[in-house]
Amino acid sequence: MSRSSSGRAPAVAPLPFSQPIYVTRPLLPSLEDFGTRLAPIWGAAWLTNFGQQHRTLEQRLARHLDVPHVALYANGTMALISALRVLGLRGSVITTPFTFPATVHALSMCGLEPVFCDIDPVTLTIDPAQLQQLVGPQTTGVLGVHVFGQPCDVDAIGRLAAARDLKVIYDAAHAFDTRIDGRSLATSGDCTMLSFHATKLFNTAEGGALTFTDPALERELYLDRNFGILSEDEVVTSGVNGKLSELHAALGLANLDALDDERRARERVRERYLHGLSDLDGLRIVVPGKPVTDSLQYMPVLIDAEAFGATRDAVYDGLRAMNVFARKYFRPLCSDYPHYRHLPSADAQALPVAHMIAEQILCLPFHGGLTDGEVDTICQMVCWLGGAGAA
Numbered sequence: 001m002s003r004s005s006s007g008r009a010p011a012v013a014p015l016p017f018s019q020p021i022y023v024t025r026p027l028l029p030s031l032e033d034f035g036t037r038l039a040p041i042w043g044a045a046w047l048t049n050f051g052q053q054h055r056t057l058e059q060r061l062a063r064h065l066d067v068p069h070v071a072l073y074a075n076g077t078m079a080l081i082s083a084l085r086v087l088g089l090r091g092s093v094i095t096t097p098f099t100f101p102a103t104v105h106a107l108s109m110c111g112l113e114p115v116f117c118d119i120d121p122v123t124l125t126i127d128p129a130q131l132q133q134l135v136g137p138q139t140t141g142v143l144g145v146h147v148f149g150q151p152c153d154v155d156a157i158g159r160l161a162a163a164r165d166l167k168v169i170y171d172a173a174h175a176f177d178t179r180i181d182g183r184s185l186a187t188s189g190d191c192t193m194l195s196f197h198a199t200k201l202f203n204t205a206e207g208g209a210l211t212f213t214d215p216a217l218e219r220e221l222y223l224d225r226n227f228g229i230l231s232e233d234e235v236v237t238s239g240v241n242g243k244l245s246e247l248h249a250a251l252g253l254a255n256l257d258a259l260d261d262e263r264r265a266r267e268r269v270r271e272r273y274l275h276g277l278s279d280l281d282g283l284r285i286v287v288p289g290k291p292v293t294d295s296l297q298y299m300p301v302l303i304d305a306e307a308f309g310a311t312r313d314a315v316y317d318g319l320r321a322m323n324v325f326a327r328k329y330f331r332p333l334c335s336d337y338p339h340y341r342h343l344p345s346a347d348a349q350a351l352p353v354a355h356m357i358a359e360q361i362l363c364l365p366f367h368g369g370l371t372d373g374e375v376d377t378i379c380q381m382v383c384w385l386g387g388a389g390a391a
């Protein structure tokens, strides 16, 4: 049994849940509320192509996130690709191996070579010291990921970018409405990408956005996600279909109204987990501390097998057997994917921290619909597995 100074480890195995408990559940408005919001779309018979709901959501998000410009997209991956294209990146871009495949695939889709940089063991984001050493003649940019809502060292990256003339893009798929000392993280770098996928705190089912401060980007990003069409008579550049539909935008507007309640519910769940897991040997909870506001998107923990008494995989398997579907976000590392592992920067010896974290990480179920009793039982299961997994 894993030791806990408060002695919370259960004496007997907790009973499995009768229904699956997933890593997350989407925030959804009531069907009635959503129906009301669909009425004007039906009335206008205007379903997509920068309609009224789209415009309203962009304006409301700009206010909510405290950023001058928001461009909505069909999903976060498309937004990232668009940012890379419009900012004119060439050659190689330095990024993290500890991320969802979309981050690195966006680079390869744009013909850019990913250069993997190791991560900081505390924030799990790109390590600024190694980053500096990786900048070479082919490097044109940095693609940082605020993984689990932990901000990259934006000040150090900004200084390096200014000194070496690099573009900086942040993947903030996990960092909706994150602030450092009250300053919106979404104003960092040249562009910041947000994901509004169903699994995110704020969702439009599928969707995403870019936030940026340079007004000149507005026109270019519009063209890039609208086939390069400027008017009926002018197609001025190449581009794709990256638009968010009116139905998705309406869901976003409904969810924006429900966000404060969901945040409060998640804060309760977070507190409950902190109470249940905080002093277990070999288990570290990854949560940003002051002055960073918590993005409340994930409940990641790191399991040191030796100190905890069970491997991360044993805890994952044990939870599954009890109907709890935690996730190993992000294992395998992107640098180990078959199409990237030939790259010189993918050498495991240069990425020791990322490899260690990939073997320890586990994201526990986290959403506002979890009851206190469910969270307490999950914590007891984890404590139990600390002993059972080793047996």
Ligand code: T4K
Pocket (backbone or CB within 6 Å): 022, 023, 024, 025, 026, 075, 076, 077, 078, 099, 100, 102, 103, 145, 171, 173, 174, 194, 195, 196, 197, 198, 199, 207, 208, 325, 327, 329
């Ligand atoms: N960058 C980063 C750092 C990201 O994490 C992501 C996406 C992106 C970029 C790309 O952004 P988008 O292009 O997606 O906007 C999920 C999401 O699909 C993905 O968006 C997200 N990251 C990633 C971390 O998680 P999977 O493969 O784990 O999804 P899935 O289908 O296994 O769902 C996880 C759990 O969520 C399910 O077990 C149950 C629950 N769920 C899921 C869906 C789709 C629901 O309850 N309802 C649902 O509708 O990737």
